[in-house]
Amino acid sequence: MAYHSPYRGAPQNNATPDQSFLWNIFQRVDKDRSGVISDTELQQALSNAMFDRENKGGVNFSEFGGVWKYVTDWQNIFRNYDRDNSGFIDKNELKQALTGFGYRLSDQFYNTLIEKFDRQRKGQVAFDDFVQCCIVLQRLTDVFRRYDTDQDGWIQVSYEQYLSMVFNIV
Amino acid sequence: MAFPGYGAAPGGVAAMQQDPLYGYFSAVAGQDGQISAEELQSCLTHSGISGTYKPFSMETCRLMVSMLDRDHSNSMGFPEFKELWQVLSGWKTTFMSYDGDRSGTVEGHELQHAFNAMGFNLSPQAMNIIMKRHSFGGRVGFDDFVGCCTKLRALTDQFRRRDQQQTGTALFQYDDFIQVTMSI
Numbered sequence: 001m002a003y004h005s006p007y008r009g010a011p012q013n014n015a016t017p018d019q020s021f022l023w024n025i026f027q028r029v030d031k032d033r034s035g036v037i038s039d040t041e042l043q044q045a046l047s048n049a050m051f052d053r054e055n056k057g058g059v060n061f062s063e064f065g066g067v068w069k070y071v072t073d074w075q076n077i078f079r080n081y082d083r084d085n086s087g088f089i090d091k092n093e094l095k096q097a098l099t100g101f102g103y104r105l106s107d108q109f110y111n112t113l114i115e116k117f118d119r120q121r122k123g124q125v126a127f128d129d130f131v132q133c134c135i136v137l138q139r140l141t142d143v144f145r146r147y148d149t150d151q152d153g154w155i156q157v158s159y160e161q162y163l164s165m166v167f168n169i170v
Numbered sequence: 171m172a173f174p175g176y177g178a179a180p181g182g183v184a185a186m187q188q189d190p191l192y193g194y195f196s197a198v199a200g201q202d203g204q205i206s207a208e209e210l211q212s213c214l215t216h217s218g219i220s221g222t223y224k225p226f227s228m229e230t231c232r233l234m235v236s237m238l239d240r241d242h243s244n245s246m247g248f249p250e251f252k253e254l255w256q257v258l259s260g261w262k263t264t265f266m267s268y269d270g271d272r273s274g275t276v277e278g279h280e281l282q283h284a285f286n287a288m289g290f291n292l293s294p295q296a297m298n299i300i301m302k303r304h305s306f307g308g309r310v311g312f313d314d315f316v317g318c319c320t321k322l323r324a325l326t327d328q329f330r331r332r333d334q335q336q337t338g339t340a341l342f343q344y345d346d347f348i349q350v351t352m353s354i
Contacts, residue, residue: 104345108242112353115244116232121208137348144347153344162329162340163296166351167321168303 074134078127088124097130103137139169186248191217195251204245207232213251219258223274223312230317234258236354237324261319264288265312275309284315290322324354 059067081097082089089097091110098105105113117129125133143165147155157165186192194217198209205213207228215225226234238250246254264284268276276284282297292300304314328350332340342350 103348105349109349109353111244112236112242115207116236116352136352140348140351141344144342144344148344154341155347156339156341158339159326159329159333160293160296163292163322163325164299166325167296167299170321170351170354 074131075127078130086124088122088126089130090124094125094130094133098134098137101134101137136169140166143169189252191252191255192248195248199248202245204243204247205235205251206245207235210235210246210251214258219255219262220312221262222272223262225313226316227313230313230320233317233320233324233354237320257323258316261288261316262312265315269312275311276315278305278308278310281305281310281315281318285322288319290326321354325351328354 077097078089079085081093081100083093091114094113095105095107095110098110113133114123114125117125117133119129120126144155145151147157147161147165194213195205197216198213199205208231211226211228211231214220214231220226234254235244235246238246238254240250264287265276266272268280268284278297278301281301282292282294285292285297300318301308301310304310304318310318329340330336332342
């Protein structure tokens, strides 16, 4: 196959938190946006309409369980690649993470990725930057796949199609 | 004094130093003669190119550096800065021609005219997609307008490079597609 399914498989977190635990968290997040789940991560997940099944512009409690699991999956991945436990992923750690997900990207390109996603301007990516980077890569992959009908890793697109594909993702 | 990093400015170093733009540039540039996106933001804000419009956001400045970053250094030298200045001046003129009341915003439908005038022929569908990202309440501010033009120009360049015969379609291989679109 010409390309993998990068980031399809987030490591599955098999332990499902119990309902009362989730409810406590939900209330807490809902009220004061505590540091347990950052605003950016939550906004990212919600704005992708990944969890809002009824298009309400928000999530109810039962959808929130999905959000919680999603964020903790990401946290596990991040921790896995933040080898020196700095709370940031540097260029090499990012390379390992993305190569591990199946992307084949040049060394120089990693400089560009960091430049693009490093919001704190530290030369490394924080957790929410990392999540955003992976989501953008995933969305580009998804849109590419939709056009690659014969699955050979090549697409032929018109100018209009190209703009429509990528303009709102990058 | 010659700074090797600045590249060959027409007329040589003396002419460059008399260039008013050089003053803005050198005020923020380091020894290597390159500026980062943050330095560009500072530079453009001080130059007053935005006039009465709000200064450019960091994201727009990052896009501008990326648009002219031919050596993949994520930074900009003086010749590129000059090029950017000219491009920005043109875009500002276009924007102002639609911002009759100097509100700092233009109507969404006027944006399509502006793009046509700039040589981008976009369908209503493509315009809808663009508007979703760059407009608030059906209106587009100057910073968003510039961000949008920058992306359009960068994407159009990328497309053209893969459509040498100018057939109107381009071939993209997956790894290339990812890197090219993420580089913007």
